[in-house]
Amino acid sequence: MALSTQVRASSGSSCPWKYDVFLSFRGEDTRKGFTDYLYHELERQGIRTFRDDPQLERGTAISPELLTAIEQSRFAIVVLSPKYATSTWCLLELSKILECMEERGTILPIFYEVDPSHVRHQRGSFAEAFQEHEEKFGEGNKEVEGWRDALTKVASLAGWTSEDYRYETQLISEIVQALWSKVHPSLTVFGSSEKLFGMDSKLEEMDVLLDKEANDVRFIGIWGMGGIGKTTLAGLVYEKISHQFEVCIFLANVREVSKTTHGLVDLQKQILSQILKEENVQVWNVYSGRNMIKRCVCNKAVLLVLDDVDQSEQLENFVGEKDCFGLRSRIIITTRDRRVLVTHGVEKPYELKGINEHEALQLFSWKAFRKCEPEEDYAELCKSFVTYAGGLPLALKILGSFLKGRTPDEWNSALAKLQQTPDITVFKILKMSFDGLDEMEKKIFLDIACFRRLYSNEFMIELVDSSDPCNRITRRVLAEKSLLTISSDSQVHVHDLIHEMGCEIVRQENEESGGRSRLCLRDDIFHVFTKNTGTEAIEGILLDLAELEEADWNLEAFSKMCKLKLLYIHNLRLSVGPKCLPNALRFLSWSWYPSKSLPPCFQPEELTELSLVHSNIDHLWNGIKYLGKLKSIDLSYSINLTRTPDFTGISNLEKLILEGCTNLVKIHPSIALLKRLKIWNFRNCKSIKRLPSEVNMEFLETFDVSGCSKLKMIPEFVGQMKRLSKLRLGGTAVEKLPSSIERWSESLVELDLSGIVIREQPYSRFLKQNLIASSLGLFPRKSPHPLIPLLASLKHFSSLTELKLNDCNLFEGDIPNDIGSLSSLRSLGLRGNNFVSLPASIHLLSKLEYINVENCKRLQQLPELSAIGVLSRTDNCTALQLFPDPPDLCRITTNFSLNCVNCLSMVCNQDASYFLYAVLKRWIEIQVLSRCDMTVHMQKTHRHPSEYLKVVIPGSEIPEWFNNQSVGDSVTEKFPSDACNYSKWIGFAVCALIVPQDNPSAVPEVPHLDPDTCQILCYWSNFVTDTNLGGVGDYVKQFVSDHLWLLVLRRPLRIPENCLEVNFVFEIRRAVGNNRCMKVKKCGVRALYEHDREELISKMNQSKSSSSISLYEEAMDEQEGAMVKATPSGSGGSDDEYYSAAEE
Structure with missing residues (x-):
């Protein structure tokens, strides 16, 4: 059936089938009962079904009308009832059905009140019928033998047996559902409620290119300008035909994702995850990923859509050649560059052109009036705008949205403005919307459009431009004008064409890149800093390199950039650091920052974020800097950092991230004054030995000092502390929790004490019933003292989902008997302990999905496996005496696994x-x-x-x-x-x-x-x-x-x-x-x-x-x-x- 955006093919479709289903049945047996119900249900579901007229069934010759109907039907349902074989008419039908459909595999038998073996071997009523035929036509008659052969063949096909169903309605429902999935697979508008126009004719053209019945491998390329609808078309095709393939993958935004660090590998992982049905597929580099994909698809029928490809290298790493795929595979590639398709051997790239005038008018009217035709007063104006747009869907959407709710005079004014521009191009169509913005809206739009990789969500925009109170309303205006979209989770998306339009506007500001307001292209940025051509015009610089590069820049260029408010440099190593930085900076993110400190003259009073990850910094600054707007400092993995700055002048700081600063020793006591701090992350700062004894941080949400192996004490937290949700102390030398923990434990959702030994103040008495911890880890270093005092009771942990007690030196009886009260527990780690058995109450853990008792060499017996859902590991439990009772698979909703390796x-x-x-x-x-x-x-x-x-x-x-x-x-x-x-x-x-x-x-x-x-x-x-x-x-x-x-x-x-x-x-x-x-x-x-x-x-x-x-x-001896x-x-x-x- 031809592809369509409608459930039925459009009238202009080239569909070869007049009927979806041909019904073959014995009227005497089922016409007024089962077959009648089946026919009406098929028709009700929109499945076109041929049922012969009872007046036609006379004589022994099958009518030409029936022969034609069989030939024009895609499927045949054969209702094999007790008297089916008594009718020569039915047997002639069956022979014709096999002739037309046997090779296609579209014959569906129903064994209605008959045993399939009786049909296959002509026993019972079928034997009696053929005895009559042989008496009438003579024994050994070729036609009769052909009928026997036809019955044998159709009875060997997979179908339905009425005796397997309690009610006929159940059988009919299952048959109709199976036919529906074959005839009319569900179709949505690719994840959107957006109304589509002009797609049916394009889908029909794609249907010819796909030729789904051809037993070969096909690469189909869709190319055209940005915004023409390539992704929409590919998405519709994918949703329409995906049910016909073993593996279906839609790889979106290939060009954009490929530019990111490990982008190609991440995309390869997406492909392999879909093929292998695994979430975490390990791919070490593009070459191994390419080989893995080739191996996994070599004998599969795959539908793969690669959306927005811009380099041949991407195709080589994702699809290779045709012979990499199994027969009937279809690979659809969308691109702006036709050369990409030609280079890869795509024989007939499909050029996607604009929609016609009628379809364009519908789309434009929908955006302007929310209906498919224009309002009477705007009819001629609509036609003028449609002519101007030239059939480009994105331009039609933007123009229609821009004019929505405006008066005819405003429409005429906008049209007059358009007519002043003689060159009808995508850029000028889009720039018309830009020209309708005021100066503040223009500046914010250009920031978002040019720096869209940074401005990917509203939080980042607020962080960079928090000083602008009009920011939020302006973004909403831009979204209303279809210049960007803001999702329900605050993600900001700028379409490729809009992004290019913004960049082109900036490029037209000045022929010299140093005279432009925003720089986001590598070559432009390198030119400015190697030729020292920076000027005060530059307001933002974003350099995001996919791989680490080294360069020799003249950083004196910064001295001329007095209006620079945004500086983002990623994956660039310079041998010399800057002597000065513009004080106008609001956002500074520079990975591999080369200097040991920030320039002494740098006084960025507007700075909101400072990120110097992997930097050469050993200290940020000397003395006190008053940076009242600074909200975030991130110096992660700056291994030369030895001391923090004085925090006195940055009292509004909300995030302090020093993770992986392994040589950090001195923490300035003024850190205790950061009352607005929300995130305190000193993870893996292995040289820190002490922190302030007392802090007052009522907004603190995360306190993470895990991996600070020399830290023996954490501060007492004074005040309410009602927001602290994550406390991570794993891997520290802490032996005592602060007494203040009782006051704020109710807000905790995550507590990590892994790798430490708490000898005082057992935490089980202060963690209340409302704890919804996602993980509690206890991995004490090898100690002669078990954790008996700490594990006196677990009943307060009813919301705990994961409990790890690995290598805790637990003996028989050390695990509390009330472990069964952990009603939310899904994962239990008990590896490397010394108990002989587990508490019987474990079988009460109804949600438990994973248990690990590896290397529990004294364990002799496992609990009932009815308590275990997904994975059980008992490897190297050398004392385990008996196999556990088989699991109650009735309650298992995912795939079950039990490993008893070396349990000899x-x-x-x-x-x-x-x-x-x-x-x-x-x-x-x-x-x-x-x-x-x-x-x-x-x-x-x-x-x-x-x-x-x-x-x-x-x-x-x-x-x-x-x-x-x-x-x-x-x-x-x-x-x-x-x-x-x-x-x-x-x-x-x-x-x-x-x-x-x-x-x-x-x-x-x-x-x-x-x-x-x-x-x-x-x-x-x-x-x-x-x-x-x-x-x-x-x-x-x-x-x-x-x-x-x-x-x-x-x-x-x-x-x-x-x-x-x-x-x-x-x-x-x-x-x-x-x-x-x-x-x-x-x-x-x-x-x-x-x-x-x-x-x-x-x-x-x-x-x-x-x-x-x-x-x-012998094996036991070897094991020992x-x-x-x-x-x-x-x-x-x-x-x-x-x-x-x-x-x-």
């Missing part, structure tokens, strides 16, 4: 096969349940069973139940071939036997993995159709013995056409430099069906009574002597890493 005692006491069988049985039960009574519940609660389950346990043999086993790292399994089995099919169970190896030279390396960690991956695909069906991975500790990795996959919602089998391939990756790794020795797979539950119960009973259990005696010890807290083996890995 478990297989000494219990057969691993029994646990695997129990997990598989539980999986089948919940999948069956999800299809029945739980379906309504899940729809109401938006909770669905997990798509896969992963389990790693010790084991040396793949259970024989996996009936398809293969030596090596790959195995192949067939998809269910008949409708009966397909309806009972649940998914696949895959099991790999993974063994240690000491010669991993062939194993690929992955940067930034812990030394004792490996990555296991499994991909499933179809080699014949070159279709990638999915993949999943896991991070595991180095095995000291053979292990089994069980992967259970839920049945996919859709199987690609002609995909008859699936190939599972395993891959191991190791940390860089790791000489110990693993390999996949053997793997097995089995298709899971509902009836497998009974066999699994039998297998469980056999495993229980079996005595042939591997004891792993050679197993790599757990990573200490804070050195890269964190819970967070494992938590994210589980979701990959």
Whole structure:
């Protein structure tokens, strides 16, 4: 069906299908009942359906009208009822349907009150019907045999069986929903309620270029001037056809994002995240990202939109050549530069031109009057403005918005002004709106337009121009005039054309760049500072380099810039610093600032923000500077900084950020006078030993001294302190909290005490019920004293979502029994402790999604896994005796994982096969349940069973139940071939036997993995159709013995056409430099069906009574002597890493 902005194709559409669906049915069986209800529901939903007239069905010859209707239908629904085969008419229809649609795969059978196997093998009523046909036409008649073959083929297709549904309405609803998704995929106006004009004809042209039925790979380029509608068109196409592809990605603002630091890599991460369905994909550089993308898309049908590309390099790093993609892939590229498309081999770039006069009049009228036609008094004026705009949508919007609510005289005046400009160009169209601003509005507009990267939100604009009281209302005026947009979250957006218009206005101020008011282009700025051509005209300089550069500038140029109010320099290293800076500066941000201090003569009384990140500063200034408007100081990572300034003259300071100033020692006592301070960030200032003993900061929101390893005491906070929400003391030497903490603890939302030992004033007694902490960390340095006094009770932490008690020397009984009262807890870290068991109340933690008890070498028993949602890690728990009970997968709403790496005692006491069988049985039960009574519940609660389950346990043999086993790292399994089995099919169970190896030279390396960690991956695909069906991975500790990795996959919602089998391939990756790794020795797979539950119960009973259990005696000896010890807290083996890995 042709693309359109409407649900149905427009009358001018070149759609080849007259009907969406052809209904084939036996009238005697279903015409007045099921088929009639189905027909009317299809029509009601806008699905054009052909149903033959009952008067046509006479004789044995099918009418030409029906033959034509079949040929003109996109899909066919065949209702196979008990008497279907008695009608030669129906059998002739069916033969024609197969002739027209079999290759397209658009035949949808419904087995209505019949067994699919009876249809396939012509049994029961179908056998009786064919007996009559053979008596009538003769045995062995070719036409009759053809009918038999047609029934066999259609009965082998996936469809619906009426016996699977309690009510026919449920069956009809599911059929109509499936047809709707195929015939009329939902279409919005690409994330906007904006009314569109002039797009239908362009969508039809794009439909021809896309040729979605062609079995090839196509690059489609859309090029044209800025504001012509390239992004809108690409977005509409994307939303219309995305349902037809395995992977769909819309990469917006490629040009702008590519210019930022790591921009190309960030965009590659976006692509890979969509393909792999993972949030945190690691890409180390553009070259590895390019290879990863190439590998991931090589056998997938991908829809990829790259919006606003301006360099061929971007295409090379994102899409490569056509042969990188799977067949039927479509890559859509929008650009202003046609050369980018030609260079990359896009054969026929689609030039997007302006909309026609009728469409332009509609768009202009909508902006000016909020209706599709002009008001009578403005009709001729509207036509004049539409002619002037030349079909450019953005110009029409701006002009219409500008004139909205104005009188005809004002319209005539504006039109007369336009007519004075002979050259009809985009710039002058846009500049007309600029000319309508007053002088203050013009200045603010040029600031926002030229420095839009800095002015990305209203907070930054307020910070830079806080001295201007008219700022806020002026921004609203500019937004009303469509010169910028302000989102609900205060983000400010300036369109490319508007930005270019603003820059062009500035460029026209003076041929010499030093004589212009604003500089934002690299070449202009370098020219001014190398040639010393600066003048008093310059009011703002923004240099944002993507990579660190070095230069030799003549900074005497600053001496002439007496009106400079904004200076932003990023990623530039200079050997010599400035001797003077303009005192008019309001905003100063200069990373890698070269001097040891600010110039002594610098007295910026209007300065609101001072940011000298990564600077060479060792002190800001000597003595007192009175800077009453200064609100923010950021000297982060200025490693030469040794002392702070005297804060006496900057009493309005709100943010003080000195993070990473590792040599900072002296903190001026006047810091205690900063009563308006909101953010105090001294994170990782490792040389600080003391702070003022007392401060009064009633506005303080964040106090962060984490990582200040020599700091032993924090100040007493006097006053109300009702706003303090984040207190971060992790990694300090603090042993005592201030007594004043009780007065302001109610406002805390985050408390970090990681890496410290609090010996007095246990915090559990002052954290009240309303604490909504997102994280509480306790990682005391190795100490002979456990945290018993501090953990007397946890009941006051009911809103805590994350609790880490790793390496806390906790023994049996040290964890409070009321841990089950942490009703909001989602993550629990207990790694490296000495308890034997966990409190029984853990099973009450209904929201718990993650538990880590790695390296708890005395732990003998796990709690019920019904308390655990997503990821459980028990690696290296050498005393663990029994496999836990299989989890209650009914409550799991995301993908479940259980790792029991090197827990070898478990297989000494219990057969691993029994646990695997129990997990598989539980999986089948919940999948069956999800299809029945739980379906309504899940729809109401938006909770669905997990798509896969992963389990790693010790084991040396793949259970024989996996009936398809293969030596090596790959195995192949067939998809269910008949409708009966397909309806009972649940998914696949895959099991790999993974063994240690000491010669991993062939194993690929992955940067930034812990030394004792490996990555296991499994991909499933179809080699014949070159279709990638999915993949999943896991991070595991180095095995000291053979292990089994069980992967259970839920049945996919859709199987690609002609995909008859699936190939599972395993891959191991190791940390860089790791000489110990693993390999996949053997793997097995089995298709899971509902009836497998009974066999699994039998297998469980056999495993229980079996005595042939591997004891792993040698492996146990090796574990005691050679197993790599757990990573200490804070050195890269964190819970967070494992938590994210589980979701990959």
